[in-house]
Amino acid sequence: MDIAKQSSLEVLGYLKTKQIKQEQVAKFLGIGRTTLNRKLNGQSDFRISEVKAMHKQFNIPIELFFKEN
Numbered sequence: 001m002d003i004a005k006q007s008s009l010e011v012l013g014y015l016k017t018k019q020i021k022q023e024q025v026a027k028f029l030g031i032g033r034t035t036l037n038r039k040l041n042g043q044s045d046f047r048i049s050e051v052k053a054m055h056k057q058f059n060i061p062i063e064l065f066f067k068e069n
Helices: 003-017 022-029 033-040 048-058
Strands: none
């Protein structure tokens, strides 16, 4: 599994653990749920501004988005 996909899946796991719904995050970011789902499944990248906003609003640790090998 590549690093980006692993990071995305960890963010998805965090959302599930904290019972934060994808619809809630998508609405907050101003993107569609399908677009968010692609990002959470590693098919597309999060923008830095989205990472910052999600961290601030939902307390998602920034390091989940930036895994190293």
